Amino acid sequence: MYFLSRELYFPPVGQASPEGIVAIGGDLSPQRLLLAYNSGIFPWFEDDEPILWWSPPERMVLFFDELKISKSMRNVMNRDVFTVSFNKAFKEVITNCRDIKRDGQRGTWITQEMTDAYCKLHALGYAKSVEVWMGDELVGGLYGVDLGHIFCGESMFSKVPNASKVAFIALAKKLQIENYRLLDCQVHNDHLESLGAREIHRDDFLRVLKG
Known part of the structure; x- marks a missing residue:
């Protein structure tokens, strides 16, 4: 396992452990985070752990022509219950992603250190958010890192049914119009699969990232 020093460096992702850990340690500076995302790597750890840097062997992604919008979701969106910004x-958004209670999870991987780091990235124009509103109330959303041709989704939240789906669909449509290559969803979950995301091999993901 590679332990990071102060040097701004990551080992090749092909050296990752079988589960996908590339390196341990380092920091969450904007420079290191941007190097990580541009290398196909992302941080994922809990409060009581060192910083863990991941590039899993299978990557969950959405190709925009594979976006699935169910009939029931179309009905929700057509009713104009939500507005999106x-x-x-x-x-x-990131605070809600951190604080929302999730079934089967004892806590959150969005530590205060992570929150501060991504707010710095946002100030620099790289971390971006989608917000879903009911009137003046923020009821759902997501955030991630924008590489200019790939958007790396980090987390989403929903206070009412379907709000996070609305955020995801709105983002996917916007990125498609702007000729992005894909939406990176990182790791598999059933919620994203229902919207059309699927796993591809890490090498295929890197080809798109570097292409």
């Missing part, structure tokens, strides 16, 4: 309330 982009990059208007980043800190509120």
